[in-house]
Amino acid sequence: MNRHLSKSIQSLRPSGIRRYFDIAATMDDVVTLGIGEPDFVTPAHIVAAGVESLHDGLTGYTSNAGIPELRAAISAQIAQRYGLRYSPESEVLVTVGVSEALFLALKVLLDPGDEVLVVEPCFVANPALVQTAGGVPVMVPTSVETDFQVTRAELEARVTPRTKAILLSYPSNPTGAVLTREHMLEVAQVAEEYDLVVISDEIYERLVYGIEHINFATLPSMFERAIVLSGMSKSYAMTGWRVGYVTAPAAFTEAMYKIHQYLIMSAPTMGQVASLRAICHGEDDVESMRREYDRRRSLIVDGFNRLGLTCFEPRGAFYAFPSIEITGMHDEAFCEALLQEERLALIPGSAFGDSGRGFVRASYATSEANILEALDRLERFLLKHGIAKRAAAPEFAA
Numbered sequence: 001m002n003r004h005l006s007k008s009i010q011s012l013r014p015s016g017i018r019r020y021f022d023i024a025a026t027m028d029d030v031v032t033l034g035i036g037e038p039d040f041v042t043p044a045h046i047v048a049a050g051v052e053s054l055h056d057g058l059t060g061y062t063s064n065a066g067i068p069e070l071r072a073a074i075s076a077q078i079a080q081r082y083g084l085r086y087s088p089e090s091e092v093l094v095t096v097g098v099s100e101a102l103f104l105a106l107k108v109l110l111d112p113g114d115e116v117l118v119v120e121p122c123f124v125a126n127p128a129l130v131q132t133a134g135g136v137p138v139m140v141p142t143s144v145e146t147d148f149q150v151t152r153a154e155l156e157a158r159v160t161p162r163t164k165a166i167l168l169s170y171p172s173n174p175t176g177a178v179l180t181r182e183h184m185l186e187v188a189q190v191a192e193e194y195d196l197v198v199i200s201d202e203i204y205e206r207l208v209y210g211i212e213h214i215n216f217a218t219l220p221s222m223f224e225r226a227i228v229l230s231g232m233s234k235s236y237a238m239t240g241w242r243v244g245y246v247t248a249p250a251a252f253t254e255a256m257y258k259i260h261q262y263l264i265m266s267a268p269t270m271g272q273v274a275s276l277r278a279i280c281h282g283e284d285d286v287e288s289m290r291r292e293y294d295r296r297r298s299l300i301v302d303g304f305n306r307l308g309l310t311c312f313e314p315r316g317a318f319y320a321f322p323s324i325e326i327t328g329m330h331d332e333a334f335c336e337a338l339l340q341e342e343r344l345a346l347i348p349g350s351a352f353g354d355s356g357r358g359f360v361r362a363s364y365a366t367s368e369a370n371i372l373e374a375l376d377r378l379e380r381f382l383l384k385h386g387i388a389k390r391a392a393a394p395e396f397a398a
């Protein structure tokens with residue numbers, strides 16, 4: 001390691017996901033359920049709005065906090081969906097995806113050595129960005145036995161005088177779990193009792209199945225302590241446009257704005273124009289993609305269960321998180337062997353934190369044909385290793 005690099009960057013571990021993509025990239029005919037982004041392209045009318053903005057000469061920076069019309073539209077959408085009132089002028093900040101928003105939120109809260117309770121298994125960036133912002137991630141485990149719900153007891157056991165915040169992301173990547181109102185209230189109680197801020201990454205808020213999403217800031221007394229992050233990437237199939245946003249009381253957004261204006265200037269202009277179109281006219285698109293994910297969700301969850309890989313029922317996002325306990329293999333060894341032998345890419349659960357060990361993440365943001373082919377390959381692998389029952393075979397004939 002280069003001696004010039006800071007200790008904090010030297011101690012940052014590379015993402016456990018990347019490795020599998022690197023291996024897969026060297027192989028032909030790989031079927032991947034590894035990718036955490038929509039397989040849909042951005043709806044055509046949204047693309048057209050972005051393209052038109054270029055032809056109209058909107059090729060410069062926007063106001064630092066984001067184009068006013070977009071901030072107003074975000075504020076109005078949140079008011080309509082959740083009854084929350086955020087001032088478009090001072091309480092909405094448009095960022096380069098939730099990724100930037102998450103970093104800013106952490107950066108404005110943490111002094112060196114401050115601790116953040118990071119509920120896991122979680123998005124790989126969560127502990128890494130806490131560390132990058134100068135803090136210490138304190139991982140808070142959840143388990144399949146409690147439907148990956150975080151509890152008051154698990155949080156409280158890890159609070160210290162250095163704890164500044166709780167970082168939640170539900171609907172969850174990688175488990176697909178959605179936090180119940182009851183468990184949200186437990187988190188809120190801990191936040192109040194120990195005077196903590198809650199950073200709630202709700203990027204999958206629109207992708208829920210058979211339940212309502214609850215915005216964390218709607219809980220009693222939580223508006224003042226919640227920094228809520230969301231964005232365009234997953235709901236509108238707009239990952240490449242790089243637009244996210246923060247809604248929070250002005251004290252937080254104004255602090256975040258200070259870094260944002262120096263670091264970023266403004267989120268991509270074309271992306272912001274397209275996002276405005278999406279928020280104002282993209283409702284049917286969100287719903288039709290959500291319905292399609294829901295269909296695939298049943299297909300993949302049933303498929304895993306039939307093969308004997310017990311799968312917790314995901315209620316949000318677009319991931320299934322089956323247990324591979326019956327294989328007796330470590331999840332990394334399992335994924336590596338599956339990739340080498342059957343050219344099927346899944347992500348080991350332990351890449352998302354220790355409580356993901358013994359599970360694998362399978363994204364169903366992919367075609368039905370790919371899901372069926374993946375289940376076929378998985379079955380062949382399990383049979384070869386003496387794990388699966390042959391009875392499952394006809395179900396998955398492509």
Ligand SMILES: Cc1ncc(COP(=O)(O)O)c(C=O)c1O
Nearest residue numbers: 036097098099123173231233244
């Ligand atoms: C939980 C979670 N948060 C944030 C992100 C990144 O989102 P964005 O594209 O808005 O930066 C992802 C992407 O996979 C995610 O799964």
